[in-house]
Amino acid sequence: MFPKYSDTPFVLDKDLGRPQLPKADAYCRTNSEGRPIVELTPAQKFAFDLRGWLLVPGVLSEDEMGPMREHIEQLHANPDSIPEKDRSAIGGPCASLTDHPVLVGFMNEFVYNPFTDGNKSGAIGSQNCYGFRLDSPNSQYRPANEESPEVPNKGKFVPHNGSGMMRLPGDHHTYHAFPGQAKSILTRAVWELNPVKKGMGGTLFVSGSHKSAFPTPEEAITDMNSPFWDTYDCPAGSVLFFSEAVTHSPSVWTNADNPRVAVFNLYNIVGSKWSEWEPHPDLLKEMPAQRQTLFRPVYVNRNVVA
Numbered sequence: 001m002f003p004k005y006s007d008t009p010f011v012l013d014k015d016l017g018r019p020q021l022p023k024a025d026a027y028c029r030t031n032s033e034g035r036p037i038v039e040l041t042p043a044q045k046f047a048f049d050l051r052g053w054l055l056v057p058g059v060l061s062e063d064e065m066g067p068m069r070e071h072i073e074q075l076h077a078n079p080d081s082i083p084e085k086d087r088s089a090i091g092g093p094c095a096s097l098t099d100h101p102v103l104v105g106f107m108n109e110f111v112y113n114p115f116t117d118g119n120k121s122g123a124i125g126s127q128n129c130y131g132f133r134l135d136s137p138n139s140q141y142r143p144a145n146e147e148s149p150e151v152p153n154k155g156k157f158v159p160h161n162g163s164g165m166m167r168l169p170g171d172h173h174t175y176h177a178f179p180g181q182a183k184s185i186l187t188r189a190v191w192e193l194n195p196v197k198k199g200m201g202g203t204l205f206v207s208g209s210h211k212s213a214f215p216t217p218e219e220a221i222t223d224m225n226s227p228f229w230d231t232y233d234c235p236a237g238s239v240l241f242f243s244e245a246v247t248h249s250p251s252v253w254t255n256a257d258n259p260r261v262a263v264f265n266l267y268n269i270v271g272s273k274w275s276e277w278e279p280h281p282d283l284l285k286e287m288p289a290q291r292q293t294l295f296r297p298v299y300v301n302r303n304v305v306a
């Protein structure tokens with residue numbers, strides 16, 4: 001056996017360099033539907049920190065994802081047929097993806113910073129309140145070899161980001177790692193509602209580039225087939241997490257067996273916001289109270305539902 005570092009990661013808190021030691025109650029153990037949170041395994045934590053992305057295959061059953069797939073198809077083919085409040089990637093049957101137990105387990109580990117303000121206030125998460133926000137949702141319905149003159153670069157090769165550990169606060173595309181703990185700020189969860197074949201249109205990553213200290217030599221990644229690019233295949237119903245700090249790119253969907261049908265939800269810390277998007281107020285009102293905390297106002301001090 002290798003020697004292990006402490007099970008309690010040491011992270012400096014705000015006051016005089018004291019360690020941040022959140023209580024266990026700072027991490028919700030169930031989601032807004034009462035389902036137990038699925039924690040990441042040590043191997044999954046290691047893999048995400050190493051690469052900047054993590055695939056969890058086969059999370060959703062066919063019964064769960066059938067209506068979600070229909071919702072996304074409808075959203076792209078005939079949005080006016082959907083009630084206005086549900087006309088987004090978090091509407092209708094897709095609402096439960098926003099705080100799926102596997103997603104909450106991931107965000108608790110890699111996005112939520114259980115910051116406390118000493119004796120003044122506890123951590124910014126509780127059994128009723130998530131320690132992270134859903135910043136904005138998006139979705140894709142992409143048939144094979146689609147050309148879209150109206151939307152340039154749709155489905156094309158567009159590498160961006162990288163070097164998240166070298167970026168300053170305010171950038172959002174940041175990643176910080178310490179022995180036993182790591183935090184990604186802007187973080188994407190992609191729900192693949194159809195199968196993805198390797199090299200035929202899934203998201204591409206330059207693994208490890210969220211930590212890279214040197215600029216990426218452009219000639220090394222301008223070819224989609226460069227060995228620096230990694231990708232994945234997966235069955236329908238898988239979820240892909242990635243830090244926006246890692247170099248990544250969409251690619252051209254060439255799989256003629258099925259279109260890409262995917263939900264892209266972007267998460268953030270509670271004190272920061274990337275986009276101007278807000279959920280439809282009527283949709284928000286009908287959500288369970290704990291799910292509503294994903295969309296609470298953007299600030300840190302005492303921003304917790306007890």
Ligand SMILES: [Fe+2]
Pocket residue numbers: 160244248
């Ligand atoms: Fe991106």
